[in-house]
Amino acid sequence: MSHYSASQSGDSLRIHTATALKDSSERTAFMVQARLLFAIAVHARGEPNEGLAMLQDAIELAISLGMNTKSFSSSNGGSISCLEESFRRTWWELFVVEGIMSAIHRRSTMKTTTVASEVLLPCEDSTYTDGACFSDSPTLAQFADRHFAEEEMSFSSSCYRIEAVKILSRVLSIANAEAHPDEVQAIDNSLAAWTHYVPPEKRDLISNSGEVDEMLFQAHMVIHWATILLHMPRSELLSVHPTADIFCAKGDKQMPSTDTKHAHASKATDASKELSNLAAFRCPIQKHTPFFICALVIASVVQLAACTLHNCRCMYQHKDRITLVVGLLKSLSLNWACAGSVLVKIKKIAAKVLKSEHCTMTVASTQCDSCTDSGLGTSIGAEDVPWLEFFDDPTIMSFDRFAPGLLFPDEGS
Structure with missing residues (x-):
């Protein structure tokens, strides 16, 4: 079921999901993904504090699992390239969502920036959707150095x-x-x-x-x-x-x-x-x-x-x-x-x-100045x-x- 479901109440889905996440003792990357998605949905439902708290839980779990390391995806992806890519994208999604929520809550620091991140960068969405993921994704350093690189x-x-x-x-x-x-x-x-x-x-x-x-x-x-x-x-x-x-x-x-x-x-x-x-x-x-x-x-x-x-x-x-x-x-x-x-x-x-x-x-x-001026x-x-x-x-x-x-x-x- 989904938040967009026309056959079931969003409130009911929210309660069931919150209960399932609270009662679960699972400590896996899949639980990180579940908490991340729930954090976004809860925030958009008008519960920003609850959304932020759920996001922080997801980030803490991700860091404890080592999802910020380069080796995590290959060690836990079962040699399935798309699953490995999914884990890499999850870490970067945590980073992006925390950045946006920090802007909303005016928080000056981010948990995802307090740990070293060696995770390879995501591929194109279309590549991921088509299942054509590869393990030779670029690093953050390569992307940062592109400004002065001889070859693009x-x-x-x-x-x-x-x-x-x-x-x-x-x-x-x-x-x-x-x-x-x-x-x-x-x-x-x-x-x-x-x-x-x-x-x-x-x-x-x-x-x-x-x-x-x-x-x-x-x-x-x-x-x-x-x-x-x-x-x-x-x-x-x-x-x-x-x-x-x-x-x-x-x-x-x-x-x-x-x-x-x-x-x-x-x-x-x-x-x-x-x-x-x-x-x-x-x-x-x-x-x-x-x-x-x-x-x-x-x-x-x-x-x-x-x-x-x-x-x-x-x-x-x-x-x-x-x-x-x-x-x-x-x-x-x-x-x-x-x-x-x-x-x-x-x-x-x-x-x-x-x-x-x-x-x-x-x-x-004709009595007003041009809009191009800051005014x-x-x-x-x-x-x-x-x-x-x-x-x-x-x-x-x-x-x-x-x-x-x-x-x-x-x-x-």
């Missing part, structure tokens, strides 16, 4: 996703600290450089057959998300909504104002645009990771802040992006409870911002932002401050 090697899309999360982890390490400008710039350089090293054949996320490369989709999602997390706290965007602790968008610490605050705001806003561009892809949304919900939320938070600070001519562009995000969250809410919870709040805030009397939205306006030089206080009152609603404050079920009540309640 071919790497799977999953490798770029892993690298994106590695950069995200660097962002998180300075999220709550006043890092030296050189360190911030170094991480920003890595974020900017990442795109340039995606090979030409992978630049288009959609294949000739219309299929979306989900691994690259997620990689781009993580890069844009990390960009927002790096730049938004160092811009004036955050000051517009200092208590904006919506699910998946827990409030960051406002960094001291600098001469580059407009540049930070511009980069955060551009990243939110790129996330909304990902949302515009025409493909079955069930194929996307449920973590895309959180990326959409943080993109909408930035767009709403930019709406308040940008000039009139830009307003319709922000509205179109937020309309798209709201529509996608509406569709995602059919499967994932957390999407429905944030949807209600974002719609309420968007209605307030986009109907604000401070700007009459007309495309033909973020306006000095504005909380008293000038009417939608701030919605962030005072305790139901949208930081999700980790409440008991389970408070933010995400059962469907029938």
Whole structure:
């Protein structure tokens, strides 16, 4: 049975699965996989703390089994190449999911980075699905050294996703600290450089057959998300909504104002645009990771802040992006409870911002500056932002401050 089952209650499946995992004393890689999948599902059902706890259990078990070592897959795979690949992919999936959950919970350290990882990198999803796995996968060092290699090697899309999360982890390490400008710039350089090293054949996320490369989709999602997390706290965007602790968008610490605050705001806003561009892809949304919900939320938070600070001519562009995000969250809410919870709040805030009397939205306006300018030089206080009152609603404050079920009540309640 599955979370998507139409014949059985998701709540019933959740209870049965939780009980089975709790009662099991099995200590195998398969149990790691089960806990990992359950952690993702529970998180997306609107139980982020429970999801994080289950993920930590999975990581601890994986480390105790030695899944972070190169030899684990060959020693436990029974000479079955696809099973060996499955074990390698499991370790890297733990790393990726922990990185994303750390971003959501604003955790500056990751357990998967506290141990040495010698695990070979994953192959292409299509190769794995076809059962054509090989044991000569590249190492992490080979992938990291590709920037200066004389001969170009071919790497799977999953490798770029892993690298994106590695950069995200660097962002998180300075999220709550006043890092030296050189360190911030170094991480920003890595974020900017990442795109340039995606090979030409992978630049288009959609294949000739219309299929979306989900691994690259997620990689781009993580890069844009990390960009927002790096730049938004160092811009004036955050000051517009200092208590904006919506699910998946827990409030960051406002960094001291600098001469580059407009540049930070511009980069955060551009990243939110790129996330909304990902949302515009025409493909079955069930194929996307449920973590895309959180990326959409943080993109909408930035767009709403930019709406308040940008000039009139830009307003319709922000509205179109937020309309798209709201529509996608509406569709995602059919499967994932957390999407429905944030949807209600974002719609309420968007209605307030986009109907604000401070700007009459007309495309033909000739009295406003170009949207290409950051438009973020306006000095504005909380008293000038009417939608701030919605962030005072305790139901949208930081999700980790409440008991389970408070933010995400059962469907029938």
